[in-house]
Amino acid sequence: MTSEVEERVVRAVRDIAATPGRIFELIADPRLQPVWDGNDNLARAESGQRVRALGEVFVMALTRGGIRENRVVEFEEGRLIAWNPSEPGSTAPGHLWRWELEPLDDANTRVTHTYDWSQLTDERRFGRARANTEEALTSSLRRLAVAAEAPNRN
Numbered sequence: 001m002t003s004e005v006e007e008r009v010v011r012a013v014r015d016i017a018a019t020p021g022r023i024f025e026l027i028a029d030p031r032l033q034p035v036w037d038g039n040d041n042l043a044r045a046e047s048g049q050r051v052r053a054l055g056e057v058f059v060m061a062l063t064r065g066g067i068r069e070n071r072v073v074e075f076e077e078g079r080l081i082a083w084n085p086s087e088p089g090s091t092a093p094g095h096l097w098r099w100e101l102e103p104l105d106d107a108n109t110r111v112t113h114t115y116d117w118s119q120l121t122d123e124r125r126f127g128r129a130r131a132n133t134e135e136a137l138t139s140s141l142r143r144l145a146v147a148a149e150a151p152n153r154n
Contacts, residue, residue, distance in 0.1 A: 008118040008129070012137035013110060018148035020101040020109045024078045025050075026147055027099050030058040030070075036147050038139025039132070051081060059088075074098065082114075094119035095129060111144065113137045 016023055026032050030045035042060055049058040054075040060068045067088055073096065074082035082098035095117040102110040115137060117129040 008116065008120070010115045010132055010134055010137060011112060012134050012141050013112045014138070014141040014145060015104060015108055015110050016141075016145045016148050017108055018145075019107065020078045020103050023101055023109055023111060023144065023148045024081070026144060028052075028081055030060055032147075033060065036140055036143040038141070038143050039136055051075065052077070058083075060085075070097075093122050093125060095125075111141060113141055 026036060028051040030049045030051075031047050034042040034044060041063055043063045044061045045058060051058060051072050054072055056072045056075075058070050058072075060070060062068060068085040069088050070083040070085045071092060072081065072083050074080055079101050080099070082096055084092035084094075084096050086092040095115070096119075098112075098114040098116065100112040100114070102112075104110055115129075115132040117125075117132070120126070120129055
């Protein structure tokens with residue numbers, strides 16, 4: 001039997017034909033996140049918010065018109081980034097988005113995308129949290145792969 005906490009941690013994994021550095025740039029620069037967001041939840045972010053350290057906050061506009069502040073709670077350049085979203089000026093309600101990048105060789109990377117809502121206590125948010133299924137995370141990974149594997153356009 002699966003525990004309630006386990007049911008609230010969703011993961012998807014995909015191998016992408018790109019270096020960790022190239023993939024990480026797409027994730028760590030909020031301006032680029034709407035390109036690969038498989039939930040079609042992210043509308044835009046201002047330039048100049050590229051995450052470079054633990055504790056930074058970046059701001060995203062949502063497709064439904066809201067704004068989210070995202071506090072970076074895990075960070076290792078080129079390998080790991082995770083953030084807790086919250087409404088501006090509010091305490092984070094208890095969910096986390098995580099991206100882990102593992103180089104497989106010189107040109108391929110295993111990417112693990114996790115949505116963890118095990119600390120979420122506001123029951124009004126549970127329905128939206130449950131919508132973040134493995135399939136939804138896989139959609140983001142698929143779109144991230146397309147962006148990362150595309151030839152550089154300089």
